[in-house]
Amino acid sequence: MFAIDVAAHTGPWRLRHPGEKALLALGLLGCAVALPPWPGAALAGTAAALLLVGPARVPLPVLLRAARVPALFIATSALPLLVSVHSPTRLGWNPAGAEAAATTTGRAVAGLLCVLLFSATTPLSDVLPRLVRLGVPAAVTEVAALTYRMLFLLVDSVRAVREAQAARLGHRTWRTTYRSLTGQAGAIFVRAFTRARRLEEGLAVRGYTGSLAVQVEDRRVSPTFVVATVALLAAIVATTTVSGASWR
Incomplete structure (x- = not known):
């Protein structure tokens, strides 16, 4: 079993309803994608990272190991933004590429952390x-x-x-x-x-007829967790809106 699956099966959020964790992770992912990269995506990624190593108690080595391949892909994808092609045989520095690379990398890393927040706390057997x-x-x-x-x-x-x-x-x-x-x-x-x-x-x-009967354990949705999630998402949106208005 992969280390991230072990973390999902043994973590303190194992018995939480998958809908709660989906609301939190997908809500933060929506903030990382829809809001401006600063401070919206940065706040969403930071919140996801703190939740992973904090309440979710995902070991840091497991988190780094799960993120190393996607992070390498993000880094190699951002490098072409730093150069411009002047001719078939000549490459040059793109002055506007640094900002575009930083924005793309920030959004991608924040989105990666949000996805890991769900996958490292929710076994696939609870979702399907x-x-x-x-x-x-x-x-x-x-x-x-x-x-x-x-x-x-x-x-x-x-x-x-x-x-x-x-x-x-x-x-x-x-x-x-x-x-x-x-x-x-x-x-x-x-x-x-x-x-x-x-x-x-x-x-x-075994008489397979097109569907597998699987017993699903009933779990209650925690109103406290849902309210805290909504409050966190609202705080990120409000902070980003206020920050954007102050920059103007």
Whole structure:
């Protein structure tokens, strides 16, 4: 299981209704996207970060590990904004690129923190069954659940094959490493295909008719949490509005 999934299953917000956490995370995400980057997106991202390491108690190493790949993508996406193409073979500094890069990066980082606030506190098993109640087709949620399950099987297969190759000195040189990677891809494909076929046969034997019956635990919505969420979002909007009026 991934570290962020462990945090979602063991955190103090595990027993909260997913709707509460969705209201908080999506509300902050809306502020980060719709409000000006300063101070709207900055406040939304800061609030999400403080909630993650504070009340939600998500370990900082887990948070940094989950955010490193998206953060790298954000950084590489902002770099082209700093240059301008004068000719097919000539690149130059874009004077207006720094502001555009900072704005884009700020919004993206704030949005990333808001998404992590929901994913690091809410297991997928709590979300998918409730989406059906909201009108999402059952086939969509079941495909998502099976894909989520297959991800863990795929990761286990990658780890097992890699350990077996390392035990046979498959990564001793660059040449053997490339050869091992090729064999690893083939072995993982065969394993994934075999497990998917076994999963399909298991569902058929159990009388699968197009929907999986899943028991959903009833949880009450906390009025205090909802009121605090609305107050936080209103404070961010009000602060951004007042700040924008003062700048004018």
